[in-house]
Amino acid sequence: xxxxxxxxxxxxxxxxxxxxxxxxxxxxxxxxxxxxxxxxxxxxxxxxxxxxxxxxxxxxxxxxxxxxxxxxxxxxxxxxxxxxxxxxxxxxxxxxxxxxxxxxxxxxxxxxxxxxxxxxxxxxxxxxxxxxxxxxxxxxxxxxxxxxxxxxxxxxxxxxxxxxxxxxxxxxxxxxxxxxxxxxxxxxxxxxxxxxxxxxxxxxxxxxxxxxxxxxxxxxxxxxxxxxxxxxxxxxxxxxxxxxxxxxxxxxxxxxxxxxxxxxxxxxxxxxxxxxxxxxxxxxxxxxxxxxxxxxxxxxxxxxxxxxx
Numbered sequence: 001x002x003x004x005x006x007x008x009x010x011x012x013x014x015x016x017x018x019x020x021x022x023x024x025x026x027x028x029x030x031x032x033x034x035x036x037x038x039x040x041x042x043x044x045x046x047x048x049x050x051x052x053x054x055x056x057x058x059x060x061x062x063x064x065x066x067x068x069x070x071x072x073x074x075x076x077x078x079x080x081x082x083x084x085x086x087x088x089x090x091x092x093x094x095x096x097x098x099x100x101x102x103x104x105x106x107x108x109x110x111x112x113x114x115x116x117x118x119x120x121x122x123x124x125x126x127x128x129x130x131x132x133x134x135x136x137x138x139x140x141x142x143x144x145x146x147x148x149x150x151x152x153x154x155x156x157x158x159x160x161x162x163x164x165x166x167x168x169x170x171x172x173x174x175x176x177x178x179x180x181x182x183x184x185x186x187x188x189x190x191x192x193x194x195x196x197x198x199x200x201x202x203x204x205x206x207x208x209x210x211x212x213x214x215x216x217x218x219x220x221x222x223x224x225x226x227x228x229x230x231x232x233x234x235x236x237x238x239x240x241x242x243x244x245x246x247x248x249x250x251x252x253x254x255x256x257x258x259x260x261x262x263x264x265x266x267x268x269x270x271x272x273x274x275x276x277x278x279x280x281x282x283x284x285x286x287x288x289x290x291x292x293x294x295x296x297x298x299x300x301x302x303x304x305x306x307x308x309x
Contacts, residue, residue: 015100024098028084031096041083041183048078048182052137054189056148060155061181067158067173074178082176083183090200095180099167105180108162111200116152121205128206135192135203154199 015023031038049055061067077083077097085096093107123146128134139147147154163177188195196203 020098020100023102024082024084027096027098027102031085036085038085039087039187040081041078041086041186042081043079043186046079048075049185049189051189051192052139052144053135053192053195054185054187056137056144057155057185057188057195058182060148060150061185063150064158067178067181070171070173070175070178071182073175074180074182077175077179078182078186083179086180086183086187088184088187088194088198090197093180093184093198095176095183097165097176097179099176101167103165103167103176105166105177106164107177107180108164109156109198110160112154117201117205119152120146120154124206131204131207134206137192154195154201156199 028038028040049058062071077099082098083095084098084102085094087094091109091111093105093109095105095107097103097105124143127140127143133139146152150157163173165174165176167174167176169175184198193203
């Protein structure tokens, strides 16, 4: 692609928005074909971050004067879907951002110092009750101040962040890098545990009661602690596939419900035919048993009977 010259600076020819979208789609298709799992950043509405962890990340980003010049362009880029892919790993963020061309971004963040992490844990001891409370950001004001503190909190300072982009912009933070950093805040809205992964610490260390942690977590492959699937559904408000709680096994599709026994019908009494003199046989009544009728009474009756003929 040719360059136009203007004074001492070089500018690339203008690329329309429609052409940028076509270039982005082709690049994403190529990444998927190569076997890469693409995770784009999608913003619903105008607000980039809506939850505690996402907003705290963006607020911390905007609080440093080192970044303020390029952040507005980065906000525009992330809102219009220019962040085609964003991956968060321990101490590292990689992204693919669409501009006049497709650019690759790498952001390196130093791990949280052990001394600072131990200080945060000691200050938060007894103040964070559960994993759900922590990840949803339902924290007391004291815990929030500890975590978001500029000097000793969990969020990285500009000196702890290393930025790199493949674009020709001379600035340390270009608009593509700014878009990727805002994309991290948007991603934390849905996956807040990625913030602790990025800082290379275990968020379960902040929980108050060890017993509640053991009840809500299990040991996965390699001995790593993971949150139970049922608790993840409560945290993010989604239904997960598979049995999350104790459920009765579903009956097979071809199983038929047991048939209910039919009540026995009373026997029909046949009526005599029309004009017949026969009467239907009626059940014979048993004579009541009498007590006290002695043999003498019977004999007396026989002797008083008149003689025949």
